[in-house]
Amino acid sequence: MGITILIVDDSLLESELLRIALTRHEPFRNILVANDGVDACRQAALHQPDLILLDWEMPDMTGLEVLRTLKKNNITKELPVILVSGVSFSDKIEQAFGEGAADFIKKPIHQEELVARSEAVLRNYSNYKSLKDHANHLNLANQQNERILKSILPLPILMQIKEYGSIPPRRYKDCVAIFVDMVDFTVKTGRMSPAVLLKELHELFNGFDAVVDQHFCTRIKTVGDAYIAVCGMFYTPDNIEIEAASAAVKIREYVMERNRTNEIQWELKIGLYNGDIIGSSVSKSNLNFDIFGETVNMASRFQSMCEPMQINVSESLSKPLSKAYKLVTRVPRKVKGKKGAVPMYYIHRSIGEYNTEEAVVETVSSAL
Template identity: 30%
Template sequence: MSIEAINEQLLRAIGVGVALVDLSEMSVGFRNDTFAEWFGERGTATRLAELFPALDLDALQTNLGSDNKHTTEASFKVRRRTMTVAMEFNRAKDSGDQIAVLVCQNITRIKELESMIDSYSVMVERNTRDIKREKEQVEKLLLDMMPRAAYEEYKSFGIVAPRIFEPVSVLALDFAGFDLLLGQHDPAVIVSDLNDIYSALDRIGEQFGCQRIRTHGDSYVSVSGVPDPETDHALAVSNAAVRFLRYLAQRNASHPIQWQPRIGLATGSVIGSVVGVQRYIYDVFGPAVTRAVMLRRASHPMSILADNGMVEDLDETFATETQDPVDSSGAVRLSEACATTATAG
């Protein structure tokens, strides 16, 4: 077998088409078997413009005239399948004829792989965005369920170690006649109102450094001093409680359902931790919480009942008076006033 035949077989094996181009007529003369298989035998379509309609002939002439070389790509149909080749024109040197050697490398598979990689990259980018969005949603959900410090501990270690916080102040709120309201109004209306109210209470509490711990039906519990210590924890929950009453009074003036809050305030110690395994939630419990809930039950509608330990930490911004009937625990009713604070009788 001759060297020329061996070279031809090698070129055919690696999918390379070779042809000679007459630059004076922009036509294809000699072509190897691979080139002929793609574009037909001599005489079928010899002009470059016919074989490669998208080929920029002006750019070809310019590059061959200056660099003796021109590279480009072209796609065409071969037996109902799109094929892409990398084309390289090299002008023949030391030749009086205007001849260029055209080498066409089949890069269809490479282009398919590039397309697959691009599609995969888009898919990975989309999945990354989805994962990031889901992660942010999970983080937001967990931050709604627990303080940030507890969340960071849970994210780092998978648990939140129980801690005793002391002293702190607890605010417990519910609504007088809640069961009666449930029987008088559509459940969807009640839930919508509670969502609006609790969202407003959260915003008010945050202004004074209070962290809402939990809601359950008409029960709302907030605390100051957990998990970060707060020197003015009593003042924080007292200010929040007064603003709660003011907000609900204004809301009642323009809404059909009259929400009558009862609020209990207490100072003391609590234990904070994540409770539960599958449906976990950050919760606080202990003497201060128990005391605040008890005072909430004893409080009159649209009023605040606070224990004496809290009153001792407050300034003259608040006035106190004994609730009628007198609370046996010694708690006092708290209100915002300019008058000097009075102790319980």
């Protein structure tokens, strides 16, 4: 198609002389002409020329006013403009460049100078567009990489990697680990197509994410059908234990509500345990953030020793949770890594549902 140049001049003779001079140069064969500033702005927006030759001295709307209008329009602001003047430019050079002109030429115009300056501006504009396109591609790639990293790493850890380039191990004090596991996952998924399975997990885990975000918790990772979050690692609300329990209760409620309208029915087991947690990456070549320690192990075991659609919590959580929830005391159970039987409690429902101001801890000797 060649290069498109828009000539703007109120003199038909001057426009024709410029057109003839340019068309003698092979690439400059697509020439547009505008005889006033309004038409120039319209054609620039419509045709997006590669270069605009703009006369400074025009009635009604001067070349400088046209230039300002072009630079204010997002569609035309980056188009290169060469100002052309029949009078001395000595007092106008600074003003011309200040308004965004790429170059200027004084009349009468010599063909060699016109072609040389036009080619120089076009080269600069082409280089600018290439650099801008490259920068846009890099920006899009960075945004995509960031989205991927955000889906893998907690945001505070991602910010830490950006700033320091690593994830040093750290002990996080007084946290609550939350383990969520899908009941009979293997049996149910054996009858599903991969697409249906991924859709189900995507919807479920997105729902869980929305809940934990509301309660100052952080999703650490998902492992198959397991969803692992922590309250108190990066955000420290006044009632960490209640926030963690509220997140667990709302996750259970979310699944119950979803089951009312969804063909595929799910049940959960949720375990909560509080204490210190160590967080870090286990490999320099793998930035996956993971959590370790007794608190993590016990939350996992409490989840595994839980009945479907129950939330199993530790004795150390029972006292702070009794301010907001009715708890059911379970029969103590032997847990790997602990001496003797370990007390356990189910979160039954919030105290508000009973319209009472104090918690009631109900002992059910037959509870598992």
